[in-house]
Structures are given as C-alpha cells and as structure tokens.
Amino acid sequence: MTMRHDAETAAGVMREAGLEPLEPYPGTAFPWKSRCTKCGAIVSPRLGSLTGRSRRPGCKRCADRAHGEAQRHDEDLAVAEMREHGFEPQEPYRGVKYPWRCLCHGCGTITSPTFGSILAGQSGCRRCADLRAGAARREDPERAAASMRGAGLEPLEPYTTTMTPWRCRCTTCGRTSTPTLSKIRSGRGCKYCARFGFDRAAPARVYVVTHAQHGAVKIGVAGALQRNDRIAQHRRLGWTLFYEHHVPTGDDALAVEQTILRRLRAAGHGVFLTAVQMPNGWTETFDAARVTAVQLRHAIRECQPTPAPPEPLTLF
Structure with missing residues (x-):
C-alpha cells in the first residue's frame, strides 16, 4: 500500500466522520486539522481516535449537542409532568438541569425548580415545603396552653408557634410577660419570679x-x-x-x-x-x-x- 493510498484512505475515514481535512495527512497518531461539515468548527482529531476501540467523536461541539438532544425531554411531556406536580411553566423548557420559572398552584408564588429535581421527587417550592414543615411541627393549642398553665402562666392570647413570644400572666406575681413555649418547656418560667440572674422586678x-x-x-x-x-x-x-x-x-x-x-x-x-x-x-x-x-x-x-x-x- 502506497503512502498516497494511505492518505486517500485516511481522508475517506475523516469524511465519513463528518470532517473535511485542511492539511496533508500527518499520520494516525498526530492531530489532523479539519473542518466539521455539520457546524463548521475547526478541529484537530487524531485519525487513530476515530477508528480505535475507544472511538471518539470527531467534533466535540457536535457531540455535545447530540448528547444534549438525547437527554432532552420532549417539551410537551415536561410541561404535562410539571402541571401534574402543581406547577404552571412561565417560560419555555430548556432541559432537565436548568431552573424553570413556574407558578406554584399550592401557594401562588413564582418558583424556579429544575425539571430533574421534580422527577427526583423533590417538592419544587420552598414556601410550600416550609408551610408543610410548620404544620407538621405545630403544637395542639390546648396542649400548648396546658404546658403554660403547668408553669404557672395563664395565656392571654391564642397560641401561634413554639418559638413565638406568647403573652401570659403569671399566676404567682400577677405580672405579664411574653415567654415562648419552647423556653417554658426547657425549664424556664416567669422572668419576674426567677430566683437567679438579673431580677427584672427589683431595683x-x-x-x-x-x-x-x-x-x-x-x-x-x-x-x-x-x-x-x-x-x-x-x-x-x-x-x-x-x-x-x-x-x-x-x-x-x-x-x-x-x-x-x-x-x-x-x-x-x-x-x-x-x-x-x-x-x-x-x-x-x-x-x-x-x-x-x-x-x-x-x-x-x-x-x-x-x-x-x-x-x-x-x-x-
């Protein structure tokens, strides 16, 4: 086989890979400057990388684009999936890994989850997740009031949360204070009746x-x-x-x-x-x-x- 025939064969392999050589054939192990016939990019793959066992694409730009298209979900399917999970898309679908601006039907706010996170089972809306977590942590009002009365404090307003100051009257000294339920359950009581630390009722x-x-x-x-x-x-x-x-x-x-x-x-x-x-x-x-x-x-x-x-x- 002559060198001319080798060069022609190599050029044929390059063209089959969608590349047009721009310089003489340098050998299988050397970069060969070529133009991609699909996107026009100038690339320099080695002929050996196009024909060996670990065959690689000749144009990385085209390979990345093909990979992205292979991973892309059909937009109609993605929109239907988002609506099923309670979100109304507000912009075109771009892919599973990109934030997708949507209206949450649960709380009415705008949020930007990725389609991939929704497919993975995540909530997609931080505000709804916080509301659900808060509801799960919410104390029964009657039980909360019983805890305050057990500490000698009579509630003067409805219960909200364990971390919210709760206006109460001390049944011992009669003064009004605003402890949180969490502090009362940790052993605290009326700040005016405390026998330690800074006495807020004394001179x-x-x-x-x-x-x-x-x-x-x-x-x-x-x-x-x-x-x-x-x-x-x-x-x-x-x-x-x-x-x-x-x-x-x-x-x-x-x-x-x-x-x-x-x-x-x-x-x-x-x-x-x-x-x-x-x-x-x-x-x-x-x-x-x-x-x-x-x-x-x-x-x-x-x-x-x-x-x-x-x-x-x-x-x-």
Whole structure:
C-alpha cells in the first residue's frame, strides 16, 4: 500500500466522520486539522481516535449537542409532568438541569425548580415545603396552653408557634410577660419570679465603665439590692466604674440601656471589642474616642424608662 493510498484512505475515514481535512495527512497518531461539515468548527482529531476501540467523536461541539438532544425531554411531556406536580411553566423548557420559572398552584408564588429535581421527587417550592414543615411541627393549642398553665402562666392570647413570644400572666406575681413555649418547656418560667440572674422586678442601676488600655467604654445594667458582682467582674479585667444611675426596676434599667444602644447603632456606632477582649458584655462596648463616658452619662440622665424616640442622639 502506497503512502498516497494511505492518505486517500485516511481522508475517506475523516469524511465519513463528518470532517473535511485542511492539511496533508500527518499520520494516525498526530492531530489532523479539519473542518466539521455539520457546524463548521475547526478541529484537530487524531485519525487513530476515530477508528480505535475507544472511538471518539470527531467534533466535540457536535457531540455535545447530540448528547444534549438525547437527554432532552420532549417539551410537551415536561410541561404535562410539571402541571401534574402543581406547577404552571412561565417560560419555555430548556432541559432537565436548568431552573424553570413556574407558578406554584399550592401557594401562588413564582418558583424556579429544575425539571430533574421534580422527577427526583423533590417538592419544587420552598414556601410550600416550609408551610408543610410548620404544620407538621405545630403544637395542639390546648396542649400548648396546658404546658403554660403547668408553669404557672395563664395565656392571654391564642397560641401561634413554639418559638413565638406568647403573652401570659403569671399566676404567682400577677405580672405579664411574653415567654415562648419552647423556653417554658426547657425549664424556664416567669422572668419576674426567677430566683437567679438579673431580677427584672427589683431595683437596679445602669452603669458606665471604661478601659484605658483598650480605649473602650461600656454601658450595662446590674441589680441595686445585691452586691455589684457584675462590675466586680469587669474590674478584674481592667475596667473602671465611671458612673451608675439607679432606677426603680430591672425592666427600667434594661429599657434605658436598650434605648441608648438603639440610638447609638442608628448613629453608626458598632461593637468595638471582641468576645475574647470582653467575655461578658462585649456587644455593649464602644470606641471611647467616638463615644465618651461623659456622653453616655448625659444620655443615661436624660433617658427616662419610656420608649426611645425614633431619631438618634445628636451628641454622638
């Protein structure tokens, strides 16, 4: 067999694969520059790859397109399948792996599941899935109320969920609070009757401490009728008490503190120290160069235990 005959035979193989050679035959093991007669792409397959046991396509672009078409479901069938699962397509079908914008007949929202995920048995609509999960977790209202009454709390409004604050009246002290059912079932009770931690019904104080090394200032609350353990903890970490202001109850102290914190946040002042630098109360620390202890003292004196005004403090 002559080299000319070899070249002609090779060219015939290439043309049978849909490729037109653009240069002389280089041999079976070398790339052979050719043009695909279907899509016009310039490719360089090896003749050996077209004829061996592990035969490969001559044009990758055409091979990918053929593979995609082989995997593509018929659009009419796909639309019918989506409608059977409760979705109305809002755009043309593109393939099993592409998000498909649809109207969910269950909740009326627009969602974009893939056709493949629907075929795999997934819900396709996050909102419907959340609603079903919520319904499965929903507590029987009578049983929920019984749990609250068992903890000494009388519900004052209908039950919603275990994580939603539930307005109740304590049958021991008569005060109203809003615990969640999950907290009550974890062993909590009326915050005013608690015999540990910060007593929200007893006299309290709002304080300001400073830290010279960190260049920081902090606002906080503590009880007034007990030893000032909280401030003593701060002092052991290098903090110095700058000011304290007495208020009738712990709720009043918290209201003052939270009012000032909201106004500082609205004015653009973020948390200054980390939990490592300030293990207890780092979220109430500020840069002393921007918020001074004197300014905090003035704010506490001016702030009454009532809801905070909407505008931020102008002195910061």
